Amino acid sequence: QVHLVESGGGLAQTGESLRLSCVVSGRAVEKYVIGWFRQAPGSEREFVAARSGNGDSTFYGDSVKGRFTISRDNAQNRVFLQMNNLKPEDTGVYYCAARQSRTVTLTTDLYGYWGQGTQVTVSA
Numbered sequence: 001q002v003h004l005v006e007s008g009g010g011l012a013q014t015g016e017s018l019r020l021s022c023v024v025s026g027r028a029v030e031k032y033v034i035g036w037f038r039q040a041p042g043s044e045r046e047f048v049a050a051r052s053g054n055g056d057s058t059f060y061g062d063s064v065k066g067r068f069t070i071s072r073d074n075a076q077n078r079v080f081l082q083m084n085n086l087k088p089e090d091t092g093v094y095y096c097a098a099r100q101s102r103t104v105t106l107t108t109d110l111y112g113y114w115g116q117g118t119q120v121t122v123s124a
Helices: none
Strands: 002-007 010-013 018-026 032-039 046-051 058-060 068-073 078-083 092-100 118-123
Touching: 002 092, 018 032, 018 092, 018 118, 032 068, 032 078, 046 068, 046 078, 058 068
Parallel strands: 010 118
Antiparallel strands: 002 018, 018 078, 032 046, 032 092, 046 058, 068 078, 092 118
16 A cells, blocks of 8 residues: 655746656555546546656656656655646646556556645646
């Protein structure tokens, strides 16, 4: 079982950058896939990025490829989401999620552990 806490959200203008951080506490954190999801008002939760525990597998949602980068520091139990060239459509609540598996998946329902979320707002 793991516990996740996000931070780093805030306000940004179009083209600016933000870096989100997720602290992952628990046992054997390296055995978990960690993903980032986001949810805009009135929309379903959307996959953003995910990385396997050993870092050999990384996936990105089509809308963020080339702009966002997910990274992990298992020694510090942290997962980061570097968001560059932000756009207004990136606005939403960003969630960190964990899946006890070595296989990265984009499917929301396969992640059993979730943080409380952090708000990102990008103005035009």
